[in-house]
Amino acid sequence: MPIEATFPPALILLAGALLLPLLPRNCRSLFSLFIPLLALGLVWLAPTGTHLTLALMDYHLVVYQVDQLSRIFGMIFALITFIGCLFAFHVKEAAKQTAALLYAAGALGVTFAGDFITLFVFWELMSLPSTYLIWARGTRESEKSGMRYLMFHIFGGGLLFAGILAHTGETGGILIEPLTARTSLSSWLILAGVALNAAVVPLHVWLSDAYPKATVTGAVFLSALTTKTAVYVLLRVFPGWEILIFLGVVMTLYGVVFAFLANDIREVLAYHIISQVGYMVAGAGIGTELAINGASAHAFSHILYKALLFMGAGAVLQTTGKSKLTELGGLAQKQPLVLWLYMIGAFSISGFPLFNGFISKSMVIAAAGAAHYNLSMLFMLLASVGTFLSVGLKLPYATWYGQNRGLSPIPLPRNMVLAMAVTAFLCILYGIMPGLLYNRLPYQVHFAPYTFPHLMETSQILIFTFAAFWIFRKEIVGKAGITLDVDWFYRRPAKWVQRIFLEDLETAFNKVETLMIDTAHKLALLSNNPRALFTGSAGKKNYSPDAYRSSLQLLILLALFGFVLISFWGLLSQIGVVTK
């Protein structure tokens, strides 16, 4: 069957994932590059409209539906899968490559789903391969953390599915459309399920827990796909839900404060995913055309620069084996290229002019201002200060400058450098030519990022953040240790639950068992010689029937002796007969 422009890209990725393990080892990496590229081409060419429907019992499933909003998300998902596969080109394990493609298939499936059932199927398709990308690191920490990640997503999937069932029960329809029923339980269940994947505080902790423990290459896919598919669903289903503005602003600030405390470089970046996704969640909550455009543009930019940052941090981990700020330092001379490619990502996330964060973050903030959410606007500006502080200053300062710890990094595979260079190029390209992105946004854009006041504002924020950092740079050295988060509520009690329900319970059972055996033993002793109870003859512990029988020994002895005598007599007389 020839592939037409209306063929669903998710199915291409799915087919690619299933085919990949059957290919010879040497071809797999090339194949894993080709598949997302093909998917990207299909998304690029797909005309707006519904292209694939299926009938399931009485329901009409819309498997592939394209509009401006889904197209921009589909494009960036396919693009980042390609970049991630390039970064992982040297990885030859089929399981990892298959997991990455399956994960991307899930993300694209969700993006182009036109009904809730299709959405849910692809939503669930994402969770297991993404867990595998955490487990594949192979450490005990990643194994446990991956399990917590999976449990979280199974719970989130349950919430979403319950919501979808309730929604279908209420309305009779399964088609995805903006939900407006603010009092209906089904809407809130769906919102909770989606918010969990968007890492909305306080349902965020799976992210900061698991992403730092994923494989070096897997973290690139993780940073891009799960949270941003959830953002897409929020934009599609919950535009204008004011609670999302509040939650989004909380996320932006929560992320930067916790990122500042983190000691693992990928944990710093993970908390900044929460912070950056906060802008998008707030954008969904504002719900105006400018806000939806801003959130979509910011998702697009964020996926690029965050992947670049994770690649940079992953490169440090890969080449030195270290990922703690307190164990890194003095790498600038040894890894200048990694440093500068990382810094392009850092400039982008911090919103430097000429980098892609500048053209998208400002759009969300402007949308908040235009809708007169002034306090939210101020807090989002404050959060951008924290972003520059942690990702743009503290992390690179401690990793590449700071105390020289005599680390000697091994050379980085070329494909990893190339993937970082491609992403860095795109970050700058979209920063310099915002029109390339703006033309593809869901609504027509009436926003110009490069205005004189905006450039002055941004310069002031960045320069004076740097000034404060420089003056207090001695204050901010990292400390070894971990930061408690909401996970405390289930990880700490887990110990007590284990103690109460397993260890203490087992001890109690053991005690009762010992007691019972002891009692039985004593009772048995009692019944050993019941006669002694009545006769009072002490000393005889065990009952012996012989003690109470008349003696038969003598009688038997006499009988036997008589028998022997008679036999002997008989024998002698026989001998006498024979001799005569």
Place this chain on the structure above:
Amino acid sequence: MNKLLWALLGIVAVISLLGGLASPHDPAHDVWWNSIPDFFALLGFMGCLLIIFLAKWLGNLFLRKREGYYNAD
């Protein structure tokens, strides 16, 4: 950092401060901070300090624990 970069940074800082004073405010979006000259420089500097010391304070208060805090689980 060498002297040239510091000088460049100083020049950009002065330009941004002067430019900030000269920037017109959007009359459609009048907020209280528009009345503070060069508010965003203040936001950058004070915001940075706020985040550093708030995070450190929370860390010392109860958030930071030794490695292996959860290891018994």
